[in-house]
Amino acid sequence: MRYIPHTEEDIRQMLDVIGVDAVDDLFTGIPADVRLQRPMNLAPALAEGDLLREFKQLARQNATADSHLSFLGGGAYNHFIPAVIDQLVSRSEFYTAYTPYQPEISQGTLQAIFEYQTLICQLTGMDVANASMYDGASACAEAVLMTARATRRKKVLISAALHPEYRETVATYCRYLDIELVTIPFDANGCTDLSALEDVLDKDVAAMISGYPNFFGVIEDLAAQAPLVHRCGARLVAAVAEPIALGLLKSPGELGVDIVAGEGQSFGIPLAFGGPYLGFFAARQQDLRSMPGRLVGATHDKEGRRGFVLTLSTREQHIRREKATSNICSNEGLCALMATIYLSLMGKAGIREVAVQNLSKAEYARRAIAALDGFSLPFAGPVFNEFVVEASESVEAVLARLEQQDILGGIPLGRYFEGMANRFLVCVTEQNSKAEIDVLVAALAGGGQ
Amino acid sequence: MTTLGTSGLILNEKLMFEHSDPGRKGYSLPALDVPEVALPAHLVRDQVAGFPELSEVDVVRHFTRLSTWNYGVDSGFYPLGSCTMKYNPKINETVARLPGLAGSHPMTPEHLSQGALKLMYELQTALAEISGFSAVTLQPAAGAHGELAGMLMIRAWHEAQGNPRTKVLIPDTAHGTNPASATLCGYAVVPIASDGVLSAQTVAAHMDDEVAALMVTNPNTLGLFEAEIREICDIVHAKGGLVYCDGANLNALMGIARPGDMGIDVMHFNLHKTFATPHGGGGPGAGPVGVTEILAPFMPVPVVTSGASGYELHFERPQSIGRMRSFFGNFGVLVRAYAYIRTMGAAGLRHASEMAVLNANYVRARLEGTFHLPYLNRSLHEVVFSDRDLAGGCHTLDLAKRLIDYGYHPPTIYFPLVVKGAIMIEPTETESLETLDEFCEAMLAIAGEARDNPELLHAAPVRTRIRRLDETAAARNPRLKWGG
Numbered sequence: 001m002r003y004i005p006h007t008e009e010d011i012r013q014m015l016d017v018i019g020v021d022a023v024d025d026l027f028t029g030i031p032a033d034v035r036l037q038r039p040m041n042l043a044p045a046l047a048e049g050d051l052l053r054e055f056k057q058l059a060r061q062n063a064t065a066d067s068h069l070s071f072l073g074g075g076a077y078n079h080f081i082p083a084v085i086d087q088l089v090s091r092s093e094f095y096t097a098y099t100p101y102q103p104e105i106s107q108g109t110l111q112a113i114f115e116y117q118t119l120i121c122q123l124t125g126m127d128v129a130n131a132s133m134y135d136g137a138s139a140c141a142e143a144v145l146m147t148a149r150a151t152r153r154k155k156v157l158i159s160a161a162l163h164p165e166y167r168e169t170v171a172t173y174c175r176y177l178d179i180e181l182v183t184i185p186f187d188a189n190g191c192t193d194l195s196a197l198e199d200v201l202d203k204d205v206a207a208m209i210s211g212y213p214n215f216f217g218v219i220e221d222l223a224a225q226a227p228l229v230h231r232c233g234a235r236l237v238a239a240v241a242e243p244i245a246l247g248l249l250k251s252p253g254e255l256g257v258d259i260v261a262g263e264g265q266s267f268g269i270p271l272a273f274g275g276p277y278l279g280f281f282a283a284r285q286q287d288l289r290s291m292p293g294r295l296v297g298a299t300h301d302k303e304g305r306r307g308f309v310l311t312l313s314t315r316e317q318h319i320r321r322e323k324a325t326s327n328i329c330s331n332e333g334l335c336a337l338m339a340t341i342y343l344s345l346m347g348k349a350g351i352r353e354v355a356v357q358n359l360s361k362a363e364y365a366r367r368a369i370a371a372l373d374g375f376s377l378p379f380a381g382p383v384f385n386e387f388v389v390e391a392s393e394s395v396e397a398v399l400a401r402l403e404q405q406d407i408l409g410g411i412p413l414g415r416y417f418e419g420m421a422n423r424f425l426v427c428v429t430e431q432n433s434k435a436e437i438d439v440l441v442a443a444l445a446g447g448g449q
Numbered sequence: 450m451t452t453l454g455t456s457g458l459i460l461n462e463k464l465m466f467e468h469s470d471p472g473r474k475g476y477s478l479p480a481l482d483v484p485e486v487a488l489p490a491h492l493v494r495d496q497v498a499g500f501p502e503l504s505e506v507d508v509v510r511h512f513t514r515l516s517t518w519n520y521g522v523d524s525g526f527y528p529l530g531s532c533t534m535k536y537n538p539k540i541n542e543t544v545a546r547l548p549g550l551a552g553s554h555p556m557t558p559e560h561l562s563q564g565a566l567k568l569m570y571e572l573q574t575a576l577a578e579i580s581g582f583s584a585v586t587l588q589p590a591a592g593a594h595g596e597l598a599g600m601l602m603i604r605a606w607h608e609a610q611g612n613p614r615t616k617v618l619i620p621d622t623a624h625g626t627n628p629a630s631a632t633l634c635g636y637a638v639v640p641i642a643s644d645g646v647l648s649a650q651t652v653a654a655h656m657d658d659e660v661a662a663l664m665v666t667n668p669n670t671l672g673l674f675e676a677e678i679r680e681i682c683d684i685v686h687a688k689g690g691l692v693y694c695d696g697a698n699l700n701a702l703m704g705i706a707r708p709g710d711m712g713i714d715v716m717h718f719n720l721h722k723t724f725a726t727p728h729g730g731g732g733p734g735a736g737p738v739g740v741t742e743i744l745a746p747f748m749p750v751p752v753v754t755s756g757a758s759g760y761e762l763h764f765e766r767p768q769s770i771g772r773m774r775s776f777f778g779n780f781g782v783l784v785r786a787y788a789y790i791r792t793m794g795a796a797g798l799r800h801a802s803e804m805a806v807l808n809a810n811y812v813r814a815r816l817e818g819t820f821h822l823p824y825l826n827r828s829l830h831e832v833v834f835s836d837r838d839l840a841g842g843c844h845t846l847d848l849a850k851r852l853i854d855y856g857y858h859p860p861t862i863y864f865p866l867v868v869k870g871a872i873m874i875e876p877t878e879t880e881s882l883e884t885l886d887e888f889c890e891a892m893l894a895i896a897g898e899a900r901d902n903p904e905l906l907h908a909a910p911v912r913t914r915i916r917r918l919d920e921t922a923a924a925r926n927p928r929l930k931w932g933g
Binding site: 001003004005006010011013014015017018019020023026027028029030031033034035036039040041042043044045046048051052054055056057058059060061062063064065066068070072073074075076078080082084086087088090091092093094095096097098099100102103104105106107108109111112114115117118119121122123128129131132134135136137138145163165166168169171172173175176177178219223246247248249250251254263270271272273274275276277288294295296297298299300301302303305307308309311312314316317318319320321322323324326327328329330331332333334335337341343344345346347348349350351352353354356357359360361363364382399403408411415430433434435437 | 462464465466469473474475476477478479481482483484485486488489491492493494496497498499500501502503505508509511512513515516517518519520521522523524527529532534535536537538540542543544545546547548549550551552553554555556557558561562563564565567568571575578579581590591592593594596597601604605613624625626628629630631632633634635638673674676678679702703704705706707710711721725727728729730731732733734735736749764770771772773774775776777778779780781782784788790791792793794795796797798799800801803804806807808810811813814815826827829849850853858859864878879880881882910913914915916917918919920922923924927928929930931932
């Protein structure tokens with residue numbers, strides 16, 4: 001076995017030093033009645049070339065943006081990934097390192113996380129960002145728990161237009177913590193209904209959670225939500241599933257948001273059938289000590305040189321155990337590094353330009369589809385790079401027809417929302433050329449004939 | 450002796466923000482081929498203040514230099530106890546990057562994702578066979594996430610029996626994630642003293658009708674097998690409780706014993722430990738969970754199933770605890786773990802566990818005359834010493850820092866909490882006899898230095914780019930971002 005270096009002679013020599021006769025003698029602490037008395041039933045071992053062939057065979061059975069025109073979004077986005085990112089994260093000093101508990105030999109990881117925390121704060125308009133969470137949905141759930149801790153209140157309001165998988169994840173995390181979740185409906189614009197929000201807000205509310213943009217791609221009016229929420233002493237949480245939007249939209253911080261929890265996959269992280277992705281989490285200074293997850297801080301060594309360490313870890317499970325702010329340990333460090341590299345390449349101008357391209361291409365597609373017979377736009381609110389389309393026939397039939405032309409046309413919404421059997425969510429990014437959008441529109445138009 | 454650790458030319462590097470030069474660009478986008486759209490002005494921000502402006506070369510140099518300040522498994526020996534820092538095979542990185550796997554969108558219809566779903570189904574099946582459980586969910590993103598999923602399933606099962614119960618028993622050797630996860634399920638944590646291994650008698654004394662579960666780690670964090678595990682499970686079950694196993698230390702058991710056969714009801718796997726996926730400087734990992742048949746209906750949705758029309762995602766599971774996250778799991782990590790299992794096969798995995806245990810016992814044999822060994826039971830995959838016999842007023846931290854000068858990543862230190870000044874060494878199976886010998890020589894040399902010249906330990910590390918950092922100052926006056 002090429003990963004295990006022991007020769008027969010090595011083993012013999014080691015057993016002699018230990019003072020036992022056979023490797024099996026090392027396992028005498030395991031009682032016979034719990035020993036496995038047969039070989040495990042697993043597929044035979046594969047040589048490297050055969051393994052590669054088998055995995056290529058599996059890979060061929062998946063549709064991707066290489067095989068199809070893809071207009072899929074819904075919390076995972078097909079953005080361009082610069083070649084630099086994979087080259088740099090493939091340096092094994094990064095990817096084969098552990099959590100930076102020994103700072104003198106982990107400064108590469110630590111400085112990169114410090115830079116990541118800075119970039120997330122700049123982008124969100126927040127004061128502090130942690131070193132990452134699992135994904136957008138679990139970051140959102142952690143935000144809910146944090147607001148309950150910080151306010152000592154037990155009711156949390158969630159927009160019905162928040163990504164449904166985020167809502168489901170929040171519900172799982174709150175299942176046994178006696179936190180009441182109240183859904184706030186959306187209005188005809190596809191925006192959180194402000195008057196419904198106002199009706200439900202009271203002094204028992206810990207937080208209001210809104211997507212920004214929301215699941216329908218609509219840009220929520222957070223500036224209007226913030227004063228309503230703050231009047232009751234509650235926190236406003238923005239859940240950002242598509243953070244490219246933050247290159248263009250007002251930052252949540254400018255709009256009065258208290259906590260931003262989001263998904264960083266758009267920042268140079270492969271789609272990879274849903275993970276690993278990057279939960280980002282940022283808050284105001286007031287909530288620093290209630291924050292979940294690792295934090296990196298700047299300090300200096302004995303000789304006054306700048307260096308970085310994990311800090312404020314008395315919030316964390318390995319110190320505080322059952323009183324910790326979260327149970328999180330492993331996070332998504334390498335994905336945070338990918339996002340850091342992506343944002344450093346895009347920089348001030350690039351993050352803006354890519355956001356404008358997404359906005360413009362989505363708007364081009366939206367207008368073209370709205371002009372087709374048999375299709376309409378149910379929501380009037382401003383959108384970023386996704387929008388909801390209503391068909392006059394079943395969505396399954398529409399999408400199946402597109403599939404015949406190797407187009408992944410969107411996400412059917414009937415599985416998430418009652419009464420939306422005829423609606424689907426279309427996403428357009430900088431990866432979709434005008435010609436591709438025109439093919440989608442023509443394919444949709446062709447269906448009526 | 451000639452040590453691995455030496456000094457070379459290591460380059461300094463500023464923060465990326467300090468390199469920024471207005472007008473530099475590191476990206477390329479095609480020209481916009483549709484009319485540019487403007488949003489209403491009240492929705493639009495200014496350019497992101499503080500964002501860097503760098504060329505591609507700036508960025509590549511920056512991160513390349515940062516990488517040289519790190520120590521990875523590919524750099525050298527990484528004996529972190531309970532972390533299983535084994536070699537991360539390179540072919541696994543290659544297959545995870547195949548465009549059909551790395552480029553697959555999670556919202557793609559199931560019939561166009563058959564390769565990804567098949568891989569997940571086959572991995573579930575393999576993990577179930579390795580662990581002896583009836584069903585496995587791949588959804589949790591990390592070990593602690595798996596613990597939370599597992600404990601939520603336990604609570605949901607109790608609720609379905611009509612009484613959620615109130616308490617969870619956790620031995621004092623447990624990882625901190627165990628009590629933190631139990632708390633997130635609304636349970637009160639009852640710590641129990643274990644004296645190295647947990648006795649059935651101790652469990653019986655704590656077990657009553659309000660105990661929902663016992664959380665054990667087997668082998669435990671002292672590297673010892675919980676030999677009374679079967680009786681312990683019987684005692685817990687007799688009082689209507691369930692047993693959770695933290696699977697962090699599964700690397701000692703593959704092909705030798707299966708937690709599912711011991712009476713354990715739920716266990717999470719750490720694919721980034723046992724199954725050789727890289728730790729990534731803190732993540733991502735993956736924390737699949739295996740359960741017995743009674744708990745299978747409670748698994749998170751969706752569940753990957755195999756049916757007449759191929760592999761499917763099954764959502765209609767009324768007793769499910771719900772979703773733990775978006776989509777289906779850390780798929781890229783699952784791909785690597787599956788590649789590892791397919792490369793090793795049954796005999797290879799068993800051999801890995803055997804050699805992991807051999808390596809730990811070899812290190813123990815070489816060091817136990819010099820370092821204090823608080824528990825004398827037969828070690829499995831790791832061994833825990835203490836700093837009791839370290840001379841010169843030196844402590845575990847000093848030893849750890851001095852090991853860095855010798856060219857090693859230190860062991861896990863000050864854990865488990867039951868050992869004062871713990872030095873927890875897990876060599877893993879991928880280290881050769883030569884590497885172990887060199888490491889043991891370094892440990893023995895440092896013990897000698899502690900006796901003869903303790904200042905060498907107190908001052909360490911001296912060969913690194915920077916010296917010991919002031920962690921107190923960092924916590925007292927937190928500076929968590931540039932310019933802030």
